[in-house]
Amino acid sequence: MKQPLQDRLNQIPEKILTPEFLQGQGLGNEIGFWIFDYAPEEELKVREYLGFLTGFLQKKHNHLNVASINLLEIMRDYLAERKFLDKACQMQQQKGGQALLKALAGPMHMDKFAPYIMQRTNAAERDIILIHGVGSVWPVLRAHNLLNKLHALLGHKPVVLFYPGEYNGQSLTLFNRIPSNNYYRAFSLVP
Incomplete structure (x- = not known):
């Protein structure tokens, strides 16, 4: 059972703020990708905490150059x-969500979107x-696809994904209901 x-x-x-984290090293010198999972109903508290x-x-460790990436805003x-x-927006209203998902498959492909995030x-x-x-960009964007592509682009750069669901070290379950493909390259930031 997780802590509160x-x-x-x-x-x-x-x-x-540890040297191991900042050097992009995970356990056993793996990649420095970390996941902070949380109950989806705690989303607003997590957003407030991120602020x-x-x-x-910025105030206490201004020597660090930190990017806080809101996926909905960047999308x-x-x-x-x-x-x-x-x-x-018009397509979603006129033809529905499935048509929009199909139309966005090309523009939102990680080979295009992940480099945009980087730039x-x-x-x-x-x-x-x-x-x-x-959670705000699902189902257009899937976390495991993004992490896989960012790993190729960032290597050992330390990344923390705040995830509204569960990460068990092997797979992601968005909203504690929607299973994702296995993703086992990241570590739990705070179990």
Whole structure:
């Protein structure tokens, strides 16, 4: 059984400020990808905490270059820059969600979207990358696909994915209901 959410959140700064974390090393010198999973109903508390955490890091550890990536915002910007956002909204209203998912499969493919995230956030230049908003972009974007592509682009750069669901070290279950493909390259940030 996991600790209460606030206790787990309070452990994050201690974990992400260690030399091992900042050097992008996981357990056994694996990649530095970490997942902080939480109950989906705690989403608003986690969002509030992320605001606190980024402010804390900017004030108390301003030598660190941190990217806080909201996937919904970056997806909106990505589609808007490609002149597809308004079309996507109209398509969803007129033809429904399945038609929209099919239409977005090409533009939102990770071979296109992940490099956009890298460029837009200067991720390669950052010391820590915090990714959140996974639940807001599902089913257009799947967390395991994003992490797989970012691993190829970031290597050992430390990344924390805030995940509204469960990660058991082998697979992700979004909203504690929707199983994903196995993903076993990341570690639990705070078990």
